[in-house]
Amino acid sequence: MTNIARKLLNHSEIQFPTIVDAKRGKNLFELINVYPEYGVGIKVVPDHWVKKGITKSYYEITRVSLKMKASS
Structure with a gap:
């Protein structure tokens, strides 16, 4: 998540998980992969x-x- 997103979310009422210092955007699987039960x-x-x-x-x-995925 970008610095802009982190700053905006920190000022909102709802707190969402963030990926700190990501070099590039992450897809949904990359985000949820680190949590229990995905x-x-x-x-x-x-x-x-x-x-x-x-x-x-x-x-x-x-x-x-x-x-x-089946590998060939």
């Missing part, structure tokens, strides 16, 4: 929403279904 129950918000001033909307992870 983040079921956490709330996440895309950076571009925060940049637009949308701070009271979020996605809540309710279930995760992982699929393995």
Whole structure:
């Protein structure tokens, strides 16, 4: 999550998990991969929403279904 997003979220009523000092943006799997049960129950918000001033909307992870890719 960008510094802008972190600053905006720190001033809002809702606190979301952030990725500190990320060199690049992370996809959803990279974010939830570090949480128990792959983040079921956490709330996440895309950076571009925060940049637009949308701070009271979020996605809540309710279930995760992982699929393995067949390697050739």
